[in-house]
Amino acid sequence: MxxxxxxxxxxxxxxxxxxxxxxxxxxxxxxxxxxxxxxxRRLPMVELPEYTLTGAEGPVRLADVFQGRSQLITYHHMWFEGKQWHCPGCTGWTSQFTRLEFLDDYDARFVIVTQGPIDEALAYRAKVGNRMEWYSTAGGPFGADMGAPPAAGFAVNVFLRDGDTVYRTWHTDGRGTEQLGHFHGLIDVLPFGRQEDWQDVPDGWPQRPTYGHGNGPEEIARLYGPPNGG
CATH class of the missing domain: 1.20.5 (Single alpha-helices involved in coiled-coils or other helix-helix interfaces)
Structure with a gap:
């Protein structure tokens, strides 16, 4: 630069x-x-019908995705059908979450849900070295009902479980997801910040088009995926 x-x-x-x-x-x-x-914390919540997702071991009820915990966060990862590489922002942003065991102490889990078929999703997870647990909502309504339909954007949802009954407590998308990770917080304290063209900066500051920074999925795979891509 x-x-x-x-x-x-x-x-x-x-x-x-x-x-x-x-x-x-x-x-x-x-x-x-x-x-x-x-x-x-004072928001009301809405009771959900029973949903079935697909995990590494096959079909699983949403209530069982909690794995016995009472709280669940889902990140809905954008998926491009038929493509080798998927959303650069989702791929890069979720790569920061490598140690989520601390959530056990809060009776919670944080997982990825995607519209991609589970075998393809797990292969992509391995290729880019992602450390989160993935589930697929392909062929089911869960993703669309939670604000992340096929070929559309990303989202975060939060749920509370009481027995086998699951409630939706919170949802965000777009820049609302920034608060959940350290990625943007670290960049924002740098003198030049995100260097995106929408930001208010002094004259002469380096700027690029929005989303023009950051590692793409190929670079994420090179950095964190298996050696030699396999």
């Missing part, structure tokens, strides 16, 4: 004063996020 501009250089006292002013806004944003989370 050719750097065409740099932040202004100043003395420590001026830098600290500017940082302190920014910190006021950062802390206000943190408190607002706390308030949003509190409102989320």
């Amino acid at each position: 050719n750097v065409t501009a740099l932040p202004p250089v100043t003395d420590h006292e001026t830098w600290q004063r500017e940082l302190d002013a920014l910190r006021v806004r950062e802390k206000a944003a943190t408190r607002e996020l706390d308030a949003v989370a509190a409102q989320r």
Whole structure:
């Protein structure tokens, strides 16, 4: 990257004063996020019919995807039928989740659901070195009912289980998924940020088209997949 501009250089006292002013806004944003989370915890929920997905071992009821836990998060991974590589954003974003066992202490799981057939989905998971557990909703209504129909976008859903009854408690898509990972948080504290053309930046800052950054699925496979692709 050719750097065409740099932040202004100043003395420590001026830098600290500017940082302190920014910190006021950062802390206000943190408190607002706390308030949003509190409102989320007070949301009502909707009872779902019984859904059947397909996992590595075959058909499985949605209630059993919980594997005995009471809470479940699903990331709905975009799938391009007949293609070798699937959504770059979904592939790259989900690659960050390599250690999810901490959710056991919160009585929860986090899994991927996709519209792709399970054998193809598991092969893609292996090819790109994804560490999450995958399920398929191919041929069933679950993905579409949860806001991620075939050949459409990605989504996150959250569910609560009471016995064999499953309730939908929360849903988001688009940029609403950013808060769930460290990917964007780390980039946003860098001096040049995401470098996307929609962002408010000083003159001369490097910018590219939206989604013009990040590793594509081929690069994810090279970095995290099996040696020599197999």
